[in-house]
Amino acid sequence: MSTPTPTAPKATTPSPVSPAAGSALASTQGKTTIADGVVAKVAGLAAREVNGVYGFGGTAARAFGAITERIPGSRSSASQGVSVEVGERQAAVDLTIVVEYGVAIAELSRAIRRNVIGAVEQMTGLEVTEVNVDVVDLHLPDEEDDAPAPAPARVR
Template identity: 80%
Template sequence: MSTPTPATTPKTTSPSPATSGSALESTQGKTTIADGVVAKIAGLAAREVHGVYGFGSGAARAFGALTERIPGGRSSSTQGVSVEVGERQAAVDLTIVVEYGVGIAELARAIRRNVIGAVEQMTGLDVVEVNVNVVDLHLPSEDDGDDAPAPEPTPARVR
């Protein structure tokens, strides 16, 4: 028996979908995931990281606060999150507000780990980058008082 020479070995010009390495393609069909789905996953995963106070610019946060107060309104889990989704890869951009006292470099690493893990596990997409844009720092004295207890009423003076 002779071994086949390279000239007699069959060659394939492109990988078949079943062997392309993507969990989203098979011989039985193709799965596509909308940008909004990936943005929600990324936003929720980033919110889980301690030290993230909020998302988006000041104007976006103010608009979000108004939306939450309208009956039937709800906060957006994609505020401050933008994504680009391809057939096999995704890139995520986050615009965040950081709690004062938190190390920003370590926070960004933790956000990247959490977002990449969640998006890749839930979607099968390869996350090629997670950009973290810190636009503000939240100081404890800046709380708007919504969570603070109402002040005690001052007793009326008797004359």
Template identity: 65%
Template sequence: MTTATKQSTEDKAGQAGGTGALVTEHGTTTVADTVVQKIAGLAAREVAGVHALGGGAARAFNALRERIPGATASAGQGVSVEVGEKQAAVDLQLLVEYGVSIADLARSVRRNVITAIERMTGLEVVEVNINVTDIHLPEDDSDEQPQPARVQ
């Protein structure tokens, strides 16, 4: 890392990102991990080519939850975050649509997540790590149809 890059990074670390400071002379604003987690999850889902978030077990659990009347899907599924006073780091698990360029999708997801978190919270996002756990195939949708009973 060059001296200029190191200085620039240190300057950013000393600032509260976004347009408003989280620590002012009038008080301190803290943002809970779950808030950042939900923002990241919703921002990632907005990108075309992202089919779902979370690993296989998390998606299966969420599918069961959706069948319970009144229950809602978790906006933070497949997202883990680490939030400090001025910075945040995000880890995402994605299920992508078949045929989508994973590199381009990762760039778009990263940009959308960083923009949403920094705009809404004022935290500086230092990294967004993306783990593609699976690819959604069009024929997988036919598997979700209820199968007729084998025994009557």
């Protein structure tokens, strides 16, 4: 006579739902959509973390961003110089950056891609198909910022 094999107790937590259409953002219980702006912010913040990235966007965009940061109540945009295309399961990222002088651009681009892909995929569940890096300027150590200086106070 053999002894019965004990059965595992039933789990009290719900079992994972199999994703519909192969996406972590869709299941039989509902669908999650992520706005382009959210993906752009995640990508922009991840790219900013990489040493050697001085700034984002062209000269005019950087100057405009510097001005809007000084306006009370405004928030600087973490997605300046970042554009994305977001589908149901995938995203593509385009970055326009300014590089610090002396940094190896090819290595910097690889580090940016690694960081952006990791952050976007981890935070959103989207597969990043490409990260294009457009280097538009080189920041020299002795250069002043391209942003205009704040206007002097008129009232003292």
